[in-house]
Amino acid sequence: MGNITVRKESMADCECLAKCIFFNDRMASKPATAQILKKQYCQGNSSECARYVVFKALGGEHVPPDLYPSQKDRVEKILASARA
Numbered sequence: 001m002g003n004i005t006v007r008k009e010s011m012a013d014c015e016c017l018a019k020c021i022f023f024n025d026r027m028a029s030k031p032a033t034a035q036i037l038k039k040q041y042c043q044g045n046s047s048e049c050a051r052y053v054v055f056k057a058l059g060g061e062h063v064p065p066d067l068y069p070s071q072k073d074r075v076e077k078i079l080a081s082a083r084a
């Protein structure tokens with residue numbers, strides 16, 4: 001058994017977590033999936049989250065309700081149409 005150091009401070013909760021409708025509404029019916037995504041994005045690398053990227057660039061009102069954290073391929077289009 002080795003020395004496994006859990007560096008909690010490097011994995012901050014996403015600043016949107018409390019208000020993010022994706023997790024507080026849409027994922028309510030899929031708690032297992034929500035748990036996985038929360039660990040990966042919301043309590044892990046939120047800068048990789050598609051919702052977070054749109055939120056940062058345009059503001060929360062521009063984040064589509066159905067945008068999944070893993071759908072970074074949609075981000076460009078969303079940003080482009082918002083700026084058109």
Ligand code: SF4
Binds near residue numbers: 014023
């Ligand atoms: S889904 Fe994305 S924007 Fe929402 S709380 Fe998680 S990391 Fe933040």
